Every structure is written in structure tokens, then in C-alpha cells.
Amino acid sequence: MPAKYTAPRGTQDFVPPESARWNALEARIRTLAERFGYGEIRTPLFESTELFVRGVGDTTDIVEKEMYRFRDRSDRDMALRPEWTAPVVRAALEHHLFALGPLRLYYIGPIFRYERPQKGRYRQSHQFGIECFGFAGPEADLEAIALAWELTRVYGIGDAVLNLNSLGDDECRPRYREALLEHFRPNLATLSEDSRRRLERNPMRLLDSKDPADAPFVETAPPLESMLCGACREHFEALKAYLDLAGIPFVVNPRIVRGLDYYNRTVFEITSSVLGAQSAVCGGGRYDGLVRSLGGPDVPAVGFALGLERFLMILEALAIAGDSPRRGVQAIALGAQARAALVPIVTELRRVLDEPTFADYQDRKLLAHLKIADRNRARLALILGSEELAAGELVLRDLENRTDRRLPLGPGKDVAAALVEGNS
RNA sequence: GUGAUCGUAGCUCAGCUGGUCAGAGCGCUCGACUGUGACUCGAGAGGUCGCGGGUUCAACUCCCGUCGGUCACCCCA
Numbered sequence A: 001m002p003a004k005y006t007a008p009r010g011t012q013d014f015v016p017p018e019s020a021r022w023n024a025l026e027a028r029i030r031t032l033a034e035r036f037g038y039g040e041i042r043t044p045l046f047e048s049t050e051l052f053v054r055g056v057g058d059t060t061d062i063v064e065k066e067m068y069r070f071r072d073r074s075d076r077d078m079a080l081r082p083e084w085t086a087p088v089v090r091a092a093l094e095h096h097l098f099a100l101g102p103l104r105l106y107y108i109g110p111i112f113r114y115e116r117p118q119k120g121r122y123r124q125s126h127q128f129g130i131e132c133f134g135f136a137g138p139e140a141d142l143e144a145i146a147l148a149w150e151l152t153r154v155y156g157i158g159d160a161v162l163n164l165n166s167l168g169d170d171e172c173r174p175r176y177r178e179a180l181l182e183h184f185r186p187n188l189a190t191l192s193e194d195s196r197r198r199l200e201r202n203p204m205r206l207l208d209s210k211d212p213a214d215a216p217f218v219e220t221a222p223p224l225e226s227m228l229c230g231a232c233r234e235h236f237e238a239l240k241a242y243l244d245l246a247g248i249p250f251v252v253n254p255r256i257v258r259g260l261d262y263y264n265r266t267v268f269e270i271t272s273s274v275l276g277a278q279s280a281v282c283g284g285g286r287y288d289g290l291v292r293s294l295g296g297p298d299v300p301a302v303g304f305a306l307g308l309e310r311f312l313m314i315l316e317a318l319a320i321a322g323d324s325p326r327r328g329v330q331a332i333a334l335g336a337q338a339r340a341a342l343v344p345i346v347t348e349l350r351r352v353l354d355e356p357t358f359a360d361y362q363d364r365k366l367l368a369h370l371k372i373a374d375r376n377r378a379r380l381a382l383i384l385g386s387e388e389l390a391a392g393e394l395v396l397r398d399l400e401n402r403t404d405r406r407l408p409l410g411p412g413k414d415v416a417a418a419l420v421e422g423n424s
Numbered sequence B: 001g002u003g004a005u006c007g008u009a010g011c012u013c014a015g016c017u018g019g020u021c022a023g024a025g026c027g028c029u030c031g032a033c034u035g036u037g038a039c040u041c042g043a044g045a046g047g048u049c050g051c052g053g054g055u056u057c058a059a060c061u062c063c064c065g066u067c068g069g070u071c072a073c074c075c076c077a
Helices: A018-035 A049-056 A061-065 A085-094 A138-154 A173-190 A193-199 A203-208 A215-220 A230-246 A308-318 A336-352 A366-375 A386-391 A412-422
Strands: A046-048 A069-071 A077-080 A103-112 A124-133 A161-166 A264-271 A280-286 A301-307 A329-333 A357-359 A380-384 A393-398 A403-408
Touching: A018 A103, A018 A124, A018 A138, A018 A308, A046 A049, A046 A085, A049 A061, A049 A077, A049 A085, A085 A103, A085 A124, A085 A301, A124 A138, A124 A308, A138 A230, A138 A264, A138 A280, A138 A301, A161 A230, A173 A193, A173 A203, A173 A215, A193 A203, A203 A215, A230 A264, A264 A301, A280 A308, A301 A308, A329 A336, A329 A366, A336 A357, A336 A380, A336 A386, A336 A412, A366 A380, A380 A386, A386 A393, A403 A412
Parallel strands: A329 A357, A329 A380
Antiparallel strands: A046 A077, A069 A077, A103 A124, A124 A301, A161 A264, A264 A280, A280 A301, A380 A393, A393 A403
16 A cells, blocks of 8 residues: 655655664764864754855855745744854854854754755755865865865765865956856857856856856856956965875866855865766865855855765665675573573673564564564574573574574673673 | 656566456575574565556556656756
8 A cells, every 4th residue: 555645755754774864874973073172052943044045146046946945933033954154154153153262163953945845955955064164275175175075085985076266356257257258258159058057147156057158158258267456366276286285186076166155265066977967076165255245244154065865875876785794682482481481681782782683572483583683783682482481591693693592591780791792 | 847768576577469467587485404693494474466437248458647766968066
């Protein structure tokens, strides 16, 4: 019978054993972020819509068409968070965190975007990211990139590529904009429809167009790097030097322009070939004007967001198939009397064992119980039946080696101790 | 928002141009083996063929709609 209720479109349930992979990744990430000196921030799942409009820009796709937006019972205009940076800045301002000087925060949790699902893209997805506030220099850019890169290194993701670019600042970007307009305008008629629409509003977005109609003009477009102002050029060159020092390989990719309005100077993406069309697993950059535009002081900032679904997809593509290791012990009781006798032992095992203690409460044959133990991938089976009860013993079966061993049936503590000792 | 494609037992799928098509393998339960798991053999449970209309004497099979999956565009993590 088909399920009557299903998860909403573009959302997923994570059940064992996949949920365990999520937990393991999240634990690794928290450890790494804390090693870099970052503290976790948690913010509400929803915020006032206005925050996102002001934060990410009212002409971005996120704001124009991708927000889960609703009015609450008091008619407030709210939205499920489509990205983390604006809420983090809001919270930092609200709690006066910028008064303390440089600030390093990381976050991990869901975001929501109303999009058509496809490979690596969901309506609820999960991001890990950091925000580093208070450093205008390229050292902070390096720190952010190094943290993201370290994650790919730790997991041995060999095909990860760091794409780097600079978008310039208020001084050089307007000049570049003019240059782009001059370059594309004469060919307006032959450009793709999207690009024609976008030209006046945000000409830089043409650079990452995949439409073949645009390709020849994108090819010949002047690279932004050639038009950077002195300060931006210096910043960019210094960052590249730092990356070399840190041993982080990168490619300068002038087509990385990013979709959110708030970026300036450094932008970067980490891509992997296994992800399909949505090839970016991590994206970020510098956004020196954002805090101010949200009503705060002039605080420079740099950060990134990393997609956990995509990261897990990469890990899965890289994983070698194989049985998971056997863990824990299956407690097997044959008959009501044995079930009762096993209670104090199971209780104790669950106190002292780090691995799982499995139990099944049906009346089954030993054969059936052992099948269940096998399915649970248990390492040991603790068997108590009428024979053992009579002899005052327990059978401890090693499910890997298929060997039996006998333990005296005593107080739970003693059995647990004997079991732990014999298998440590 | 646009396009393509798919939607049959828990899982992976057969089912040709409409008329014993409601099936297979795996899994599950039970048994062969009064109490020893990855093998073997047998039996059994389980499906309103996504949902709703329509065409037809007759639809899982054709048409329309709808919901959902997948992939791509757009865009992004």
C-alpha cells in the first residue's frame, strides 16, 4: 500500500544507517571549526522577511522567487531562512557582539529554498558555514578558505578544486561594469534571453552563463582581474601568496561571480566532479559592506557556506563498498524464564558497554534469533536458554569467528565485566 | 518557473501494438534441522498496478489532469 503521507517535495528523511553518517560528519565539522577558534551560533529557523531582502539583495533569485514566505497570526511578514549570513549578522548586532572586536562564528543546520529539486538541490538542505568578522586583510580570507579546504583534505576528496576570483570593490567594480556593458551591448541581439534581461541590472552575472549563445562573448570579455584597483589587486595578490604558503592549490576562475549581492573582493567556490550540474559544494567570499547595510558598524567580514548533502554525496561516491564492522552484542533469551534472567545483565551491559546491546522480545527459535543478530551486525551473541539456566551458564558466541565460549551465570555486573574483559 | 523522463508487492524490476497480467528475483515469516547465523530446499504472507477523470464491450497497458521521483535549464550549497 502506498504511503498516504509523504515528505514534502524536495525534503528528505534520514534514517539509519544514513543518519549515522550525518552525525559523524557534523561531529567532525564541529571539532574542526573549534580548532580554528570558531564558536557555534544557532539562530531561529525563520526571521522577518525584511532581513533577507536587505541582507542578500532584493534582486537576487533567493529573494525574488525562492523564499518560503508566510504571514504569522499577527500578520508579520516572515520567511524560513534561505541562507545563514544575514541571520548571523542580525544576531551579532542584536547581542552587541561586534563591541568585543574580531568575532568568529560557525553554524550548522537547515536552510530552505523553494526550488525545483534536482541532483544536489533540495528545498530543505543543510549547510555548515563560518563568518569571520573584523579583519579586512587577506589573512582572514585565507583562514576561511583553509578551514573549508581542510575539510576536503581530512576526507581525502581528491578531485576538489578551489576556484578563486576577485570582484573588486566600490572603486573598481563600477568601472568594470561599464567595460562589460561596452563589451556586450553591441552584441545584444545575439545574446541569450536571460542575458539580455540581466545585462543592465547585473552585467557580471553574464560571465557565468552556460548558454552557448553567450559563449563567444563571454570568452572575449575583459577579465575583471585586469581592471582591479590598486588596493584590490594588492589584496588579491597577497591572498594568492598566502594560499601558496599554506600549500592550498587553487585556480583563478574569472567566471566565479556568486549570486548574492553582498560580496566584494574575494569570492571562491570548491567544486567536485561527482556532483553533476550543481558542482559547487562550498561557496563564499568577503562581504565588507553587509554589517553596515544591516544597520551596524563598519565591520569587514569573510565566510563561506558548505552544502552537507553535497558533501555527503561526494563521500558516498568515493566510498568503497563493504560490510560495516560488527559492533555490540545481541542478547538472546529462549523462553520467559531466560528473558527474566537476562534483564539485569542487559541493564548492566547497557551501562558499561560503549557498543550497542540489542534485544528481541519475541518467542523465536534460536535460529531466528541468530538471524536477527546477524542482521543487526552484532559482534557477539549472548545466549541464555533452558540448558544454560540448568547449568548456571551463558553461551557467548563470537559471530565473526563462529566460536562459542561459556560464562558463569551470575550477577549482571559480573557477566558484563567478564564479557568486557574477554573482548577488549 | 521551463523542459525531458519515470511512477506495478518492503527492495530491484518483467508485463509486446488494450482482452487469464496481477508476475519474477531478493527480502520477510514459518518449516525441513526439540537449541546455533551468511549455503540448500519447501510453504506462506504481502499489491485498489501513484491518485482522479475520460475513451472502450474491455485498461496496468490509450488520452487528459494531478501528485511524486529523477535529470537538465534557471540559480545555487
